[in-house]
Amino acid sequence: MINEQELLRIVEFIDSTRAPFTELIAGMSPDSDWALTSYLVRAKLRQQGVPISQLIQASGLTYGTAHRRINALIEEGLIDVAPASPGSKAQVLLPANQLMQGFEALALHVKSLLATLVGHREDSQRSEQYYFGEPRRSFEQLLPPTELLAFRGSPGKRLRFLFHDDNYFAALRNLWIDFRANAGRREDFQLAHLQELYEKALANGTRSESEFDIIALNYPWLAEFVQKGLIRPLNLDDQGASPNLRDFHPATLECVTYNDHLYGLPMYITVEALLARQDMFEANALRYPATPKDLLAVARRLHKPKRAQ
Template identity: 40%
Template sequence: MNDHEFLRVFEFVDRLRKPFLDVAGIEDEASWRIVHYLMTSELEGYPVTISKLALVSNLPRGTAIRRIQSMIEDGLIERRSPSETAKRATLHPTARLSGLAVNYAAQTKALIAEILGGRHVEEHEADYYFGAPRRGNPVIPPINLLTNRITKGVELQFLLNDDNYFAAMRNMWSDFRNNLATAKSFKLVHQNDLYREGLANGARAVSAYDIIAIDMPWLGEFASKGLILPIGEMIRESGINAMDFHPSIWSTTTWQRVEYGVPIYCTIEVLACRSDLFERTGFALPRTFDDVIQAGRSFHNPGADRYGIAWNAAHMPLASSFMFFLGCCGQSVLSIRRTPTGYSTENLDAQHMRPQIDSEAGLLVLDYMHRLVEIAQPGVLEADWDDACAIFLRGQSAMAYVWTMRAAQFEAEVRSAVKRRVAYVPQPSGPGGTNTSPIGGFLLCIPSNIDPKRLPLATEALAWMASREAMKEHVKNGFPVAPRFSVSSDPEAIGRSQLVRFVGSLGNRNLLRNWQRPPVPFYTDMERIIGEEIHDALSGRKSDRAALKHAQDRLDRIIDRKSFDA
């Protein structure tokens, strides 16, 4: 049970108890008020003093203090002081009280689901979700999926990335009112494990999953190895309208002009800026590499625990950064075809898969990266995406390179120190380049070794998961997916999220790009090599020119060992 679900259950119980007091009048209201306020404040990050807790108990002050003191002695509440000399302490639930409260919420949740949700008594409470109350028109789940689960016990199996979006999707399916699946039907794993498990699943005689998620750049490998089904015809028969997706986003589903998946969410890497700091100092929001460095140096003050930029330069994110920054300088990492708006990843052959890392543009990118390290947080060369986001979330940096899916927490996270103080801009341009907005995200695909009897249900599930209604529901819950024009232009969706408006505007202005990370069959090898060599350059183990040459040579050897269809 996560924090959000716990709070929903507790809020329900709090509202449910009030009528009961009028019936019996014997409930210990004061103890409930104390526990409810203490647990809620702990999860939402608000400090609680003994005076405040006594006040919310509605008991006379002396009686309330004695009640709280008794709970401290019983090991339910603990005092914490910021220092040994501090006179004012805060109160917190102990591990024992937290355990008792969570157990109570779980039992309540199970009872509600049994009565209202059609759940079996023997089903564990962790197998379904206590969702938020529905407002307006509900999202109607596919009737065939519901019927097959209830009458035949058929439950689809999913392999997904372990992130907030897919966790919310799991919760939508396992909501005790939808009754479409149990949480056990969803395997959420780290991105590296997702890749390995996707490959391992393809080697099985029969797939263990009905639907799998793959990172967009993996498409060439999964498609060329025959691990996923071509589903273009199924997509059209399901009613999914490809025209409702931005062309750059829909193109991520295609390898060698064949459609293999549906974009379930897109995320755009942008530059997040502290609008309050920029307005206070009079700096314009950055449009170029030099603008970023100039502003970052002005804000950088490590002695005050303030940094110019939060950045992730561990091996894996560093590879993406290099490819994105190369695109900002007007060059692709591979010799893919040029178009009037950039490059095309369609119909690639061996000629258009040669690396062009060892170049003047590569040197310009490394120069920019060295300067970013100078104004970034300590330990930047070991930082991943979540580490950089956490720095910015705590208000410790003026800027951050961030994916919009992670940036959603800047407004949604209870403990965010930057709420309503963030402006977003497309990635600043480098010399000879433009402001680019690189696309990332995941595709939903059907394994090629799926049990044929399960294919119709998997197709129906995929269509529902990517439907306008389901995507809009996720936007309402704070996820700036917006891969469909009909969602990003929906007044209700736009009104709920600055990021939805921003990403929608990029799409409408045709500023979304998918070519910076070409989905070639050797993408993961390319990502690993670039990450290793560029990391060596930034850490001083190699010169910039040596790192670029080694990356070029290593990738050339890998490509020479492979053959690709024209």
């Protein structure tokens, strides 16, 4: 599958590679079918309807030729005609499901080719295994801020972190201390196990001034911390001051979004697996739990501390 944001990125990318063909090579004619259909698809992904006059202009064809081609695409079931608004006599054009499915197939194909070419991936890899996100606008955005490199233990304020005590955050701490030119010290970090992290974060929220500058919250805690007023939305502008926000996969941004407000940035995703011992379930004639309630009931049945179980 491919999400709408990723599909839009790929269609825009294909557009940007096709344009120079007619601009740089004299005598070449633009592909009107691509101009018509890609314009419609991009408009739909931006939740916009397209009047026929606007699509004719986008086609690059003469009025009569464009009108005939659009009507032909409507008859072929590739373009739908719909009211501009409920009860309106004005009409807009939309890409039909068949056209959208074709563009999704094209996008997946292009995505796979790009990943194989640029990312040196094997042809056999599924395109779902990588994400065609927002491109970097300049190399400078890949570099650490120069003020961090110049910090080097100067007497100014240091950032204080509260993270989960696992290998990922331990490595992140070491990178900050070593790779960032000694911009931080080990004592600037507190690593806590999950329950302790939760309790420390809750307690920190009751302070008049936070003890930490950056805290890692577990995704299931987000709603509670928002409802208790312990965290505030970031209010980042993904079109202006924070253009790289779209580098994140939309699914990961949803994990830090509550009531359509962004409350943090995703650090990393883990997948938890719950395994059941078949012999214990068979010996006790128990079915595998299908709900959290079933799970707790089974746990109570099997948990026998006196027998070291």
